[in-house]
Amino acid sequence: MTSKVISIVLGGGQGSRLAPLTQTRSKPAVPIAGKYRLVDIPISNCLHSGIDRIFVLTQFNSASLNKHIKNTYHFSTFSTAFVDILAAEQTPTSAGWFQGTADAVRQSLHHLGVHDFEYVLILSGDQLYQMDFDEMIKQHIEKKADISIATIPVHVNDVPGFGILKTDDENLITSFIEKPKTGFENWVSEVSPEMKAQGRIYLASMGIYIFNRKLLYDLLEGNDHTDFGKEIIPQSIEGHKVVSYQYEGYWTDIGTIPSFFDANLGLTDDIPQFNLFDKNHIYTRARMLPPTKISGTHLDRSIIADGCIINASLITRSIVGIRTRIGLYTTIDSCYIMGSDNYQTLDEIAAAKANGEPIMGIGDRCTLRNAIIDKNTYIGDDVKINCGGNLPDGDFPTYTVVDGIVIVKKRAIIPAGTVI
Numbered sequence: 412m413t414s415k416v417i418s419i420v421l422g423g424g425q426g427s428r429l430a431p432l433t434q435t436r437s438k439p440a441v442p443i444a445g446k447y448r449l450v451d452i453p454i455s456n457c458l459h460s461g462i463d464r465i466f467v468l469t470q471f472n473s474a475s476l477n478k479h480i481k482n483t484y485h486f487s488t489f490s491t492a493f494v495d496i497l498a499a500e501q502t503p504t505s506a507g508w509f510q511g512t513a514d515a516v517r518q519s520l521h522h523l524g525v526h527d528f529e530y531v532l533i534l535s536g537d538q539l540y541q542m543d544f545d546e547m548i549k550q551h552i553e554k555k556a557d558i559s560i561a562t563i564p565v566h567v568n569d570v571p572g573f574g575i576l577k578t579d580d581e582n583l584i585t586s587f588i589e590k591p592k593t594g595f596e597n598w599v600s601e602v603s604p605e606m607k608a609q610g611r612i613y614l615a616s617m618g619i620y621i622f623n624r625k626l627l628y629d630l631l632e633g634n635d636h637t638d639f640g641k642e643i644i645p646q647s648i649e650g651h652k653v654v655s656y657q658y659e660g661y662w663t664d665i666g667t668i669p670s671f672f673d674a675n676l677g678l679t680d681d682i683p684q685f686n687l688f689d690k691n692h693i694y695t696r697a698r699m700l701p702p703t704k705i706s707g708t709h710l711d712r713s714i715i716a717d718g719c720i721i722n723a724s725l726i727t728r729s730i731v732g733i734r735t736r737i738g739l740y741t742t743i744d745s746c747y748i749m750g751s752d753n754y755q756t757l758d759e760i761a762a763a764k765a766n767g768e769p770i771m772g773i774g775d776r777c778t779l780r781n782a783i784i785d786k787n788t789y790i791g792d793d794v795k796i797n798c799g800g801n802l803p804d805g806d807f808p809t810y811t812v813v814d815g816i817v818i819v820k821k822r823a824i825i826p827a828g829t830v831i
Contacts, residue, residue: 415529416548416621418462419519420453421512422469422476422536428667429537431811431820432785437469439536440476441671442749442786444678444687445716445732447695448479449665453534454494459691460544462532463492466522468515469536473498483696497522512639517631531627533639535618539674539685540662542619547656551621556654558626558647560584561619563658564602564611570595573615574640576655584653587616587645606659614655616640617662626651661685668813672783675747679712679728687714700733707739716750723773736772738792741779748773748784769824782817790819791827798830 422439432441439450450467457465463486469476477496484494497519516533523531530551532544542561551559565573570591577586577598588595600614620639622630636642647653661684665671677683687693700718711727718734723741732750737743755763755771763770769791773779777790780797784790796819802812809823810831817831825831 414461416462416464416532416544417523417526417528417530418453418457418465418532418534419516419523420450420465420467420534420536421515421618422450422467422473429665429671431806431818432668432671432783435821436475437473439467439469440473440479441537441665442732443539443665443671443675444693445714445730445747445750447693448476449539450476450479450536451483451693451695452539453536454484455691455694456540456542456544457532457534458694460542460548462544463490464526464528465494466497466519467494467536468497468519470498470515479696483694512637513631513643514637516627520628520631529624531622531624533620533622535664537665538618538662539665540617540658541660541685541689541691542658542662547619547621550656551654554582554654555652556621557623557651558644558653559621559656560644560653561617561658562614562655563617563662564600564606564609565613565615566610567613569615570613574618574644576600576614576616578614578655582655582657584648584655587648587653589641589645600655602657603659614657616644617658618664620644668783668816668818672747672816675730676728676745679714679730681712698733718754719750720772732786736770738773738775738777740775741773741777743773743777744780746779746782746784749786751787753787767827769827774827781815782819784819785821785823787822788819789822789824791825791829793828794825795830802831 422437429438441449443449454465480494480496486492547559574589575591575595575598576584578600579585599612602612630643663674665674678687703715703717703719705721708721708723709725713726714730716733719731721737722739723737723743726743729743729746731748734751734754735748751771760770769789771789773790774792776792777794778798782796797817801815805812809820809825811818
């Protein structure tokens with residue numbers, strides 16, 4: 412069945428809610444769990460489900476994403492498999508940027524048309540979850556659906572943040588409303604006893620869709636609809652068979668700094684909701700890095716990626732990304748350190764120290780709490796981050812504060828003795 416499916420991963424817009432992490436990269440290219448990129452999640456779910464023809468749609472800051480895709484997803488010469496980037500482009504029929512999710516797919520239809528497929532699986536590039544799409548495709552075919560929407564039960568407090576739908580006894584979607592603020596009290600759907608016990612009785616769209624090929628073309632061609640959730644899906648319910656595929660596993664939308672931060676630190680739990688150690692592992696770029704070297708450090712509930720040199724005193728509930736260097740007597744608590752794209756040579760390190768400049772990584776005697784340290788940063792000795800009272804939100808040359816989380820920007824230089 413999966414040989415009849417082609418997948419589209421939506422790269423999203425500017426990703427302003429994830430700024431400054433999206434200042435120089437697109438949202439799907441944001442590093443996660445110390446060694447992966449967000450785009451690796453939907454692509455890995457596809458590959459484990461037997462879907463190996465995948466387009467990734469993007470238009471903002473796409474250089475690093477293009478590089479990652481090119482260096483990661485290689486298939487046999489004799490295979491039809493591919494993971495290709497489709498960036499917004501000017502054509503004789505379209506001269507503008509993607510205006511929304513539906514418009515992005517519309518502008519890419521001519522690239523899909525050269526392939527043989529019956530179903531289109533549309534995914535978001537900024538979600539963390541593990542799903543077997545094969546099961547969703549089987550249900551789509553068995554119910555002879557025109558459109559299938561993956562749904563997840565949510566609590567009443569979460570309703571205003573999602574597209575909410577109502578189903579009948581056959582899982583057919585009868586109503587759909589995008590991010591309602593009020594008037595949704597009677598939109599309760601049938602869910603499992605476990606979900607009812609948690610108060611999760613409303614069904615939210617996960618932004619994962621299956622469309623029959625002909626219908627997708629019919630719905631997108633010859634109109635100016637720009638968004639699936641706001642226009643295409645609500646308008647399709649009356650005239651087409653739209654089915655809910657209910658999913659009750661772990662799923663989170665990584666659209667904001669707090670949700671991104673919580674999703675990453677949640678991976679350090681003893682039994683995390685998202686299992687990195689599952690047989691259906693996350694595919695990512697294969698790097699020939701040395702093993703991590705740790706000296707004199709007490710580690711607690713932390714994830715350490717490859718190629719690190721760590722001399723810290725204490726690291727607790729934190730993620731340390733690839734090629735991270737951490738100095739002596741440093742304490743790190745509840746932080747996500749993304750790591751570095753390269754190592755400094757010994758000569759470069761000696762020259763920096765001789766000039767009193769920080770080296771790449773985190774210096775000696777630092778204290779970091781509740782922070783995200785973007786890639787290739789230079790944090791000097793005796794730096795303290797988030798060690799006092801609550802910090803007000805703000806954007807500064809080398810760092811940003813969002814909801815009490817300090818984000819040190821990519822390639823930022825934080826001089827020795829700095830207190831944030």
